Amino acid sequence: QLQLVESGGDLVQPGGSLRLSCAASGFTLGYFAIGWFRQAPGKEREGVSCISSRGGSINYAESVKGRFTISRDSARNTVYLQMNSLKPEDTATYYCAAKGRQHYSCSGDPDEYDYWGQGTQVTVSS
Numbered sequence: 001q002l003q004l005v006e007s008g009g010d011l012v013q014p015g016g017s018l019r020l021s022c023a024a025s026g027f028t029l030g031y032f033a034i035g036w037f038r039q040a041p042g043k044e045r046e047g048v049s050c051i052s053s054r055g056g057s058i059n060y061a062e063s064v065k066g067r068f069t070i071s072r073d074s075a076r077n078t079v080y081l082q083m084n085s086l087k088p089e090d091t092a093t094y095y096c097a098a099k100g101r102q103h104y105s106c107s108g109d110p111d112e113y114d115y116w117g118q119g120t121q122v123t124v125s126s
Helices: none
Strands: 003-007 018-025 033-039 046-051 058-060 068-073 078-083 092-099 120-124
Touching (some): 033 068, 033 078
């Protein structure tokens, strides 16, 4: 069974940091591009960051550039999203997704992704 599981979401104060994890079971993440998306209540799902299968292509949304870092650990079959200098507007449910087609390139279009995790909640509030 192919499965993605996110973890690491929490309540954090503005300016704080969190590291989200996206662990895969049933398949090898190294053959997929991985995207992080988020969705706040009443808003559309938006792309946050993505990394290609070999890590050669990495993209970030303008709103998180310089604050978030995506990385992958092949040995752990896991992709991470390090989030620093968190702001209240970062509050959302964060999802990771895997893209098998054209996995050598990144995409912020959720329709291009084949597998999705269940999401992890990030709340930034004082």
